Amino acid sequence: MELVRQSRRAYELGAFLRSRRTLLRPGEVGLSDEGVRRTSGLRREETARLAGVSEGYYVRLEQGRAPHPSASVLGALAGALRLSDAEREHLFALAEEVRPEPEPEVLASGVRRMMELLVPPTAAYVIDRRSDVLVWNDSAAALFGHLIDGPRRPNNVRYVFTDPQAKKIFVDWADIASDSVAHLRAATGHHPDDAELTALVADLHEVSPEFRRLWPARELRRKISGRKELNHPVAGRMSLDYEVLNAPQVPGQRLVAYAAAPGTRSHAALGRLLQGAEGPGRVRG
Template identity: 45%
Template sequence: MSKDSALGDFLRARREQVRPEDVGLPAGGVRRVAGLRREEVAMLAGVSSDYYVRLEQGRERHPSAQVADALGRVLALEEDALAHLHRLARPVPSRRRRAPGKERVSPNLLRMMDAWPHTPALVLGRYMTVLAANALGRALFGGHAHSGDLLRLVFLDPDAREFYPDWDRVAANTVGGLRAAVGLDDDDPRLIETVGELSVKSAAFRKLWARHDIRQKTHETKRFRHRLVGELELTYEALTVNSAPGQQLIVYQAEPGSPSEQALSLLGSLTATEPETRPEHNERPGNTVRRSPAKGE
């Protein structure tokens, strides 16, 4: 995607997701396009059809904040998606990109995660690779072909739909979270490579990526079907690591006294004596699930 077409691509994708009846228009008749017509969006947003067409075609790329808000209302954009629209309309000049270095997790953060023996915790990189995990975090996601890469685990792992009982919701949130993480930096070579691979190998990813959904990873309740302990229902909080831009600390918890808490405790017991997770044979650079250093290392 070029910078010139980013705004238009986003508006077009989101327009196709809004049904006429969602905005009070009659749903009958034959429509040649999915969702709303361009002239309908323009009318509802209070702009001319010609101006809106120029926005989608990339001939006009800087609508005012008022117009962006109006378009967001018509397209039913949630908070994260509306913020993304405003960034597309008024992009901040980017500095020259430096060659990406190896993502490293702070030793202090690793020690803190190790101090939570009953709480699964992961540190994710910008592209949802697992940069570090404590013992229970490794146990929760272990045993898959792509345990060290949650994006590929969802879309390429053969047992992903078994592991995630609510796979459709997980898949949509994962793609929305990736778009939120990369923001306007969609010409990053690593992103282009990742999106290209997943688009070729997964029709589901390709369809979801084309929707341009934006969902910041914050908190959610998620169900797992673990190979060792069965069903788990866990809530997570995603915390930004301020000392390492692009990294997120993901912390999972079970409801106190629930069957999930008992299953999580059992999982910890079953895996307490297992060897540390080793890199997967098919891992990509930077995708290793790194163990936290033992005391004295």
């Protein structure tokens, strides 16, 4: 089992390095891009030279055949490839230089209470690293149709890529889809051997051409706030601000809240949705 896990990590680490290398233009790192280049981005030998490692060793890293890279080598590679903070963390996680604590399957202590304290008609839910929705309030259920009790937990990424309603409700669906994949990809760095995560990715590959196109890019993205434009079938067009908070004590769980400024059309529309829900702000899930 350990051999399989390490092999998967080595493969993902190599694939991630390759994906970042091919996106980096020679001019961005002070190299000449003149002449014929048979590969996009940097060549392997150029990347190795910039990182101060041998070309042979770097090739073996991309092929998933190199010994466990040290923190200093990873840091050099991150610098050579101009990785962002999120990409650097992902690289180190794939190499197990940062070993995350196991994530329990139970809801973080106090999160349900945090949900109850939110002022209606704020819509809120809590997701885990797989984007499974663990708990949600009535406003969120009225806003997003997939938030219902059932034998399987609702999943935000599955909703985005498999529910036709998602393409109608998210005005900027392409951006939402890209962000969803980026969040899910980040989770694989810390948990490449997660059987449920692997099954989710396989299912989405099977049913969604858009997911199949986005997944290999290995983009990583973290958004903690922003605005989403929705075209709700009942409430109509809404502009909702959102905030993402990490749940206390449990890595990977995040509370996501949607709201609009009082007095705006979007706030009134969200309020009408809550009035039509089963209860005034009840938390369920």
